[in-house]
Amino acid sequence: MATYIVLINFTDQGIRNVKQTTERAKALTAAGQRLGIKVKDIYWTLGAHDAVLVADAPNDEAIT
Known part of the structure; x- marks a missing residue:
C-alpha cells in the first residue's frame, strides 16, 4: 500500500456545518x-x- 497526502477544502455546506467536522471525519474514516x-x-x-488527510490506500483509484 502507498501512503497518500490529501489536501481538503471545505464546501460551502462544510463551512456552514463546521461544528460537525469531527463527526464528518469519523464518517470519512x-x-x-x-x-x-x-x-x-x-x-x-x-x-x-x-484540512490535510494522511492515509494508506491500495491504489490511486481507491483514494480518489
Missing part, C-alpha cells in the same frame, strides 16, 4: 475502511486548505 483505506491522521489547517 469509516467509509474509507470499506474501500480498503486506512486513515492515519487528519489535521485541520489554516490557509489555502482546510
Whole structure:
C-alpha cells in the first residue's frame, strides 16, 4: 500500500456545518475502511486548505 497526502477544502455546506467536522471525519474514516483505506491522521489547517488527510490506500483509484 502507498501512503497518500490529501489536501481538503471545505464546501460551502462544510463551512456552514463546521461544528460537525469531527463527526464528518469519523464518517470519512469509516467509509474509507470499506474501500480498503486506512486513515492515519487528519489535521485541520489554516490557509489555502482546510484540512490535510494522511492515509494508506491500495491504489490511486481507491483514494480518489
